Amino acid sequence: MSGKVKIMERKGKDLYERLYLVEIFKGMAVTFGHFISNFLDNSKLYVRHYPEQKPEITARWRGRHRLTTHEDGTMKCVACFMCQTNCPAKCIMIEAGERVDGRTEKMPVRFDIDLLECIYCGYCVEACPMDAIRMDTGIFAVTGSDRQSFVMGLDALLATPGAFSEEEYKKGGA
Amino acid sequence: MAEKVKLFVNGQEVEVEAGKNLIDAFGAVGIEIPHLCYHPALGADGNCRMCLVGIEDGRPPLVPACKTKVAEGMKVQLDAEKIKKIQRDIMELELINHPIDCPICDQAGECKLQDYYMRYDGKPSRMTVKPVLKAKKMDFGCDVVHDQERCVLCARCVRFTRLVTKTGELGIVNRTDYARVNIFPGRPLNNRYALNVVDLCPVGAMTSRDFRFKQRAWFLTKSPSICQGCSKGCNIFIDHNREKYKDDVIYRFRPRLNEKVNGYFMCDEGRMTYKQENDNRLIAPQVNGREAGFAEAIEAVRRAISGATKTAVLVSPNASLEQIFSIRQFAASINAALSGYSDGYIKAGDGDDFLIQDDKSANRAAFTLLNIDDSKAGFDAAINGADLLINFQNDLGRSLAEDQLASVLANAKLIAISSAATGCTAKSAVAVPVASYSEDSGSLINCDGRLQRYEIAVAKNQPLKSLIEVTNLIGGEIANNQEARAGLQAAVAVLKDIDLEQIPAEGIALTESEVAHVAA
Numbered sequence: 259m260s261g262k263v264k265i266m267e268r269k270g271k272d273l274y275e276r277l278y279l280v281e282i283f284k285g286m287a288v289t290f291g292h293f294i295s296n297f298l299d300n301s302k303l304y305v306r307h308y309p310e311q312k313p314e315i316t317a318r319w320r321g322r323h324r325l326t327t328h329e330d331g332t333m334k335c336v337a338c339f340m341c342q343t344n345c346p347a348k349c350i351m352i353e354a355g356e357r358v359d360g361r362t363e364k365m366p367v368r369f370d371i372d373l374l375e376c377i378y379c380g381y382c383v384e385a386c387p388m389d390a391i392r393m394d395t396g397i398f399a400v401t402g403s404d405r406q407s408f409v410m411g412l413d414a415l416l417a418t419p420g421a422f423s424e425e426e427y428k429k430g431g432a
Numbered sequence: 433m434a435e436k437v438k439l440f441v442n443g444q445e446v447e448v449e450a451g452k453n454l455i456d457a458f459g460a461v462g463i464e465i466p467h468l469c470y471h472p473a474l475g476a477d478g479n480c481r482m483c484l485v486g487i488e489d490g491r492p493p494l495v496p497a498c499k500t501k502v503a504e505g506m507k508v509q510l511d512a513e514k515i516k517k518i519q520r521d522i523m524e525l526e527l528i529n530h531p532i533d534c535p536i537c538d539q540a541g542e543c544k545l546q547d548y549y550m551r552y553d554g555k556p557s558r559m560t561v562k563p564v565l566k567a568k569k570m571d572f573g574c575d576v577v578h579d580q581e582r583c584v585l586c587a588r589c590v591r592f593t594r595l596v597t598k599t600g601e602l603g604i605v606n607r608t609d610y611a612r613v614n615i616f617p618g619r620p621l622n623n624r625y626a627l628n629v630v631d632l633c634p635v636g637a638m639t640s641r642d643f644r645f646k647q648r649a650w651f652l653t654k655s656p657s658i659c660q661g662c663s664k665g666c667n668i669f670i671d672h673n674r675e676k677y678k679d680d681v682i683y684r685f686r687p688r689l690n691e692k693v694n695g696y697f698m699c700d701e702g703r704m705t706y707k708q709e710n711d712n713r714l715i716a717p718q719v720n721g722r723e724a725g726f727a728e729a730i731e732a733v734r735r736a737i738s739g740a741t742k743t744a745v746l747v748s749p750n751a752s753l754e755q756i757f758s759i760r761q762f763a764a765s766i767n768a769a770l771s772g773y774s775d776g777y778i779k780a781g782d783g784d785d786f787l788i789q790d791d792k793s794a795n796r797a798a799f800t801l802l803n804i805d806d807s808k809a810g811f812d813a814a815i816n817g818a819d820l821l822i823n824f825q826n827d828l829g830r831s832l833a834e835d836q837l838a839s840v841l842a843n844a845k846l847i848a849i850s851s852a853a854t855g856c857t858a859k860s861a862v863a864v865p866v867a868s869y870s871e872d873s874g875s876l877i878n879c880d881g882r883l884q885r886y887e888i889a890v891a892k893n894q895p896l897k898s899l900i901e902v903t904n905l906i907g908g909e910i911a912n913n914q915e916a917r918a919g920l921q922a923a924v925a926v927l928k929d930i931d932l933e934q935i936p937a938e939g940i941a942l943t944e945s946e947v948a949h950v951a952a
Contacts, residue, residue, distance in 0.1 A: 306744075335814040336535050336536045337536070337645070337650045338534075338535030338540075339538060339651075340535070341649070343650065343651075348676060351675070351676055351677075354646075355645060356644075356645065362533065362536055363536050363568070363569055364535075364536040364645055387535050388535065
């Protein structure tokens with residue numbers, strides 16, 4: 259197991275560097291310089307003011323899911339169970355029923371996504387033949403006080419709008 | 433074994449059964465020839481042209497495999513480029529006006545059109561004109577829903593109503609892309625086997641209203657079993673699924689091939705008996721009308737048995753051979769009179785000459801085999817003076833009118849050991865739930881004296897004890913099916929030479945003399 263050993267030459271052999279304290283003070287000057295300037299004016303901070311200031315996310319970001327609708331407001335989902343079948347986390351639970359809004363024949367009567375189980379892989383979006391489920395809400399932090407509040411129902415999924423325009427979303431590779 | 437012939441498939445020598453057509457003979461040895469219109473029970477029609485194969489002996493260049501019998505030395509071509517092209521072209525032709533609504537089609541996952549497209553075509557559509565729109569979601573009666581757009585006009589359903597049920601409700605009207613499968617105006621499907629067209633349909637043109645949108649085919653576990661809707665004992669698949677956070681639920685019964693019993697079909701009534709396995713089940717033990725723990729209920733039964741002066745035991749004609757035997761031994765051990773009275777299970781005149789039988793119980797033939805009396809007189813004698821009636825699974829409310837049942841129960845305390853919540857269990861002093869046949873295994877003898885086996889299909893989240901286990905707990909000697917089978921072989925002469933642990937898939941025909949008078 260004897261690997262190659264390379265002995266590095268030690269830098270700073272002259273007296274000036276070996277004095278040590280000079281370099282320390284130079285370093286501390288930088289640190290205190292930042293501290294004072296940030297202390298006096300924090301708008302120049304290098305970190306984001308989350309959560310007041312949200313990060314910019316791209317259209318390809320996989321955020322919380324939503325169900326899309328046709329232009330007339332009817333849902334695109336036809337309850338084909340492709341997303342549920344493809345889901346590796348088994349977090350989608352659908353119940354299908356007879357369609358009542360005049361389009362085709364089938365629609366979900368229940369469509370639950372358990373966000374605590376979801377791994378945000380986006381396989382449901384890829385599997386969907388109707389472009390009915392998307393992860394383009396831009397919501398990346400879901401909070402709740404109990405487990406049940408993380409189960410997104412049909413109405414909640416339909417109510418959330420997309421965060422991007424159709425062109426941006428399509429350009430994202432969808 | 434049947435006679436064999438040797439022939440060549442794609443240049444390789446293959447030995448197949450003689451006298452069959454190419455599709456069946458090759459299918460039996462694992463060589464698949466795609467076909468849509470051919471069905472073994474309906475014969476060769478030759479209209480789909482999907483099974484065209486080449487035979488190198490001076491015949492026309494291509495012949496339909498469904499109409500060609502195997503012959504010694506025949507040279508069959510299945511993978512030639514021209515045959516592949518035909519398969520591709522036929523698929524393209526079938527898909528010209530197909531709506532491709534697989535996402536909402538119940539057949540998706542078990543659809544021949546899907547399978548063949550993936551295997552033999554796989555090309556995008558070249559059509560630039562809009563597909564012809566046809567009628568969808570048509571009510572054909574008998575809970576059959578028809579979709580004309582999905583139909584490939586194989587005429588299996590039409591031939592079924594003409595050849596099998598002989599009712600002929602369906603027909604193909606018009607020609608070319610106006611051709612549709614349809615019913616005659618105002619004359620919907622009206623036969624007791626109508627739902628078989630759903631199974632026969634190779635695509636999703638025929639769907640069942642009952643199963644519609646309930647499950648996708650690929651979620652279902654398909655467990656072989658025996659239908660207990662009547663004494664025919666049709667072989668079935670129990671299609672069930674345990675959804676997340678839910679219990680194992682049965683979604684449909686489908687016929688399973690058994691040439692010796694039901695062939696490829698089953699009746700609609702039997703198909704719907706799956707609902708009895710899901711709904712109206714006795715789940716919680718009851719003692720004196722209130723819910724009790726299982727151990728408490730068993731203790732109550734044991735106390736009732738030891739306190740009774742005369743006990744009568746009633747057994748169900750639906751119980752398996754093993755169960756009936758263990759109950760018989762149990763009844764003998766407590767000196768109880770045993771009756772199998774179940775006149776209510778017989779619907780006189782209901783049967784036909786195909787599959788449906790008058791006797792709606794699955795295993796009455798076992799009563800004869802085990803000398804169990806199922807007459808009213810026998811029941812009256814057994815119950816006369818009895819102060820305890822132990823009812824194993826028998827739905828007495830079907831055989832006795834309300835007042836008769838009340839007069840029986842006026843003298844005797846009722847203990848119901850049942851899988852279903854019936855009128856009887858509600859009136860009982862103690863009710864003990866047991867597993868139903870989909871959750872249990874056992875043997876049945878059908879009306880023709882054929883011994884068949886069913887295995888455990890459904891595993892509930894909270895499994896109930898089997899009837900034999902409960903019989904064992906309340907004092908019976910036999911603890912499980914194995915012990916019951918050993919006992920049966922020792923006690924019953926007909927079963928002596930039969931290995932009850934190894935019943936073949938087709939069942940065993942018991943000797944005629946023993947059960948001849950049972951056959952309806």
